[in-house]
Amino acid sequence: GNSVTQMEGPVTLSEEAFLTINCTYTATGYPSLFWYVQYPGEGLQLLLKATKADDKGSNKGFEATYRKETTSFHLEKGSVQVSDSAVYFCALSLTGGGNKLTFGTGTQLKVEL
Amino acid sequence: SAVISQKPSRDICQRGTSLTIQCQVDSQVTMMFWYRQQPGQSLTLIATANQGSEATYESGFVIDKFPISRPNLTFSTLTVSNMSPEDSSIYLCSVEGLGTGSDGYTFGSGTRLTVV
Numbered sequence: 001g002n003s004v005t006q007m008e009g010p011v012t013l014s015e016e017a018f019l020t021i022n023c024t025y026t027a028t029g030y031p032s033l034f035w036y037v038q039y040p041g042e043g044l045q046l047l048l049k050a051t052k053a054d055d056k057g058s059n060k061g062f063e064a065t066y067r068k069e070t071t072s073f074h075l076e077k078g079s080v081q082v083s084d085s086a087v088y089f090c091a092l093s094l095t096g097g098g099n100k101l102t103f104g105t106g107t108q109l110k111v112e113l
Numbered sequence: 114s115a116v117i118s119q120k121p122s123r124d125i126c127q128r129g130t131s132l133t134i135q136c137q138v139d140s141q142v143t144m145m146f147w148y149r150q151q152p153g154q155s156l157t158l159i160a161t162a163n164q165g166s167e168a169t170y171e172s173g174f175v176i177d178k179f180p181i182s183r184p185n186l187t188f189s190t191l192t193v194s195n196m197s198p199e200d201s202s203i204y205l206c207s208v209e210g211l212g213t214g215s216d217g218y219t220f221g222s223g224t225r226l227t228v229v
Contacts, residue, residue: 034217043119043205043222044156089155093218100146101207101218105155 002027006090006104013080013111021075021107023064023090031092033057033066033073034101038087047075047088080111115140115208119221126196126228133192134224136206141186143209147179150203150223159204162189196228 007022025031035047035057048057053068062077073090090104116139126132136145144163148156159179160168168181182190193200206221 036220044220046217046219049217100158100161101156103155103157 002031002092002094002102004090004092004102004104006088006107008105009087009108011107011109013109015082015111015113016079017111019075019077019080019084019109021088021090021109023073023075023104025071025073025090025092027071027092027094029094031094033064034091034093035062035064035073035075036089036091036103038089038106040086044089080109082111082113085109085111115142115219117206117208117219117221119206119224121224122222123225124227126226128197128228130196131192131194132196132226133190134204134206136189136191136221138187138208143186145183145189146207146218147181147189147191148205148207148220150205152202156205159191193226196226198228201226201228 003026005024032051034049036044037047038044047062048059048064050057050066053066056065064073064075066073087106087108089106091101093101118137120135124132144161146161147159149159150156158171159174160170160181162168162181162183164183164186178194180192203223203225205223207218209218
């Protein structure tokens with residue numbers, strides 16, 4: 001079956017620190033990969049996505065590269081801000097449309113001054 | 114991407130009662146998905162709702178507990194029946210992005226349910 005494994009949180013960083021949140025996946029086909037973000041008290045928002053191997057998704061200074069050889073999609077940001085404090089979910093879906101998302105357990109990020 | 118209006122945004126309910134959550138999309142979509150997010154946990158798919166047919170439920174979820182309606186291509190409801198405190202969660206509806214699943218999925222803002 002399909003599954004997503006994320007590093008456990010919470011991750012606590014100082015402002016302007018470098019962020020990495022690890023995500024690896026298992027899939028029976030060729031999935032699309034996503035990072036979603038959930039700010040306190042809000043719903044999920046798509047942060048970035050990648051649909052095939054070696055694609056790099058990027059948004060708001062965050063990046064993630066689809067690595068087929070290591071089945072990974074690690075989220076990175078060079079300099080985090082307090083406003084980045086949120087829960088980050090890695091997810092996959094199989095291409096072809098109409099397929100459900102499979103989520104990781106989420107990683108809480110806390111950024112302090 | 115699609116815009117989803119979900120309501121209510123939150124509710125506090127007595128055990129044994131039922132709550133119906135509504136999800137309205139601003140464009141026609143084939144599939145709508147209902148998720149549950151228990152406190153401190155990730156999202157779990159409850160069911161997939163197709164217009165004109167019965168919803169497809171994931172393992173561990175049954176129609177009697179979570180009946181779903183899908184009367185047209187822009188609207189769906191999820192009912193949480195005979196509630197207990199264990200049903201306290203955030204419930205979210207979701208639709209696939211316009212085009213293909215690779216466009217990403219749009220989520221409603223969620224319904225935060227507390228059962229007392």
